Amino acid sequence: MIDLTINTELAEKILTGFIRSELGRVGFKRALMGVSGGIDSAVSLYLSAKALGPENVLAVRMPYKTSPKDTLDDAQEMIDDLGVQSITIEITEMVDPLIGYTKDISKIRAGNIMARMRMIVLYDQSVAFNGLVMGTSNKTEMLLGYTTVFGDSAAAIQPIGDLYKTQVRQLARHLGVPEKVVSKAPSADLWEGQTDEGELGFRYADVDQLLYLLVDQRYRPETCIEEGFEQAFVERVLKLMRQNHFKRVMPPIAKLSQRTIGYDFLYLRDWGT
């Protein structure tokens, strides 16, 4: 029996404390994030509003021309519900010239351009708002590498990066995220009709259980197969984890000197705070 149930009250306490601590110790009291109308950014938004007060949170909506209107409306509903500050900056005019630069550009490339444009908008707004960019990545997508490096993965801190997607859903309900946001099919919204599960080819409910065994419980892959997971599924997930590991670590520095950043020059980010 694989049970991914979490105590959402305790999660809220630890994560709001984390947000306050990590911002406060570097002199910030405000945060901003892209709010798509999806569940991950919703949870990050609700946690930030609770941690910092809604007046100290900026929700940034960054639609592209193909972004579905109902998703934008969902984002607005949450903004109104929490009373956080908000701004809408459409990225179409910024990304279309670059997309148009290449004839028949692939969906992946166009999607990456959008994700990275949103990152540029957020980091620009962070200066104007005097806040830090909150991450919205969950553990499932980080482990699978289902993210655009230097795009949606770019953030100052990652409050929900140790919660699987199914756990993010539990926390979302606890925090009061609207049910339609919690239950809608997750999508990176990089092209029309895209859904995470359609693109990945498996369900979060299944992959979360497998990842929990492989990562949290340190099961061997062959034991997961004995436990009933299909071999091809296990192998696919392992491959995704391995080949996308580069997205989870800093770029390696070629060592030459006696003391090198990352190898023997080691400090926490919270050094001195």
Add this chain to the structure above:
Amino acid sequence: MMKVKIALAQFNTILGDVNVNLNRHLELIAEARQQNTDLMIFPELSLTGYALLDLAVETAIRPHQDDPVFNELLSASQDLDLMVGFVHEDRRHRFYIASAYLANGKIIHIHNKIYLPTYGMFDEGRYFAPGDSVRAFDTRFGRVGMLICEDFWHASLPYLLWLDGADILLFASASPGRGLNQAPRLSSSEWVEHTNRAYAGLFTNFVAHANRVGYEDGLNFWGGSTIFDPNGDLIVRAQDFEQTLITAEIDLNQLHRSRARLPLLRDERTILVKRELERILGES
């Protein structure tokens, strides 16, 4: 002196800034003094913060009267006893995670952490030397013993302190919270509390544990500092995750009552333990 008021400083540190942390110690000591505290316990590495990495050597202290940090703490220990956490640099420039017991302006005892967790999220063995002795020592409240975090995940160390005469076990930790499931507390909190309660009951001892709070990068420290009595009953527990100074009085007469009822110490077969250990170690 049969009634001892103990204060547990469940507080947060600035990572690597000994002077700021020293000032926080002095403020909290003043607060505890106002509450007529006899003995005050600070968490592991209370003067430096926990995940020091390369800061370990940069924050190390050679503890003696002339050290500016220890000098202040020793002055503060004139009227209440203190247990503080720091990075101990010995004469040969080895670095230890250590706790010092200060009383009456003197360093009464220093314990160097023996078990350095170097697995999973922990990397202490990379930065620190392991301590190589465990000793109980005498205070104005009787004989006590100090251990630091992973030390009391090894049953042998509290056991040795017990046999060495310690009736009060003083535990300091900087325990990172982990293991979120459906329970109202983290599994790390549950486990540590079970263990402390077990030592109190099995040794008919007092067990006082100060654990820190706050965050270092993504690590949270869960607090939940406790004191258990020789029956294994909870005397006091600080709220999880809250910065707080809690105090509670322990009654040393409880040792008489618990051990009269349950003579585990009297019946302990130490010669048998020695014989069997020698056999086991001789065979391996």
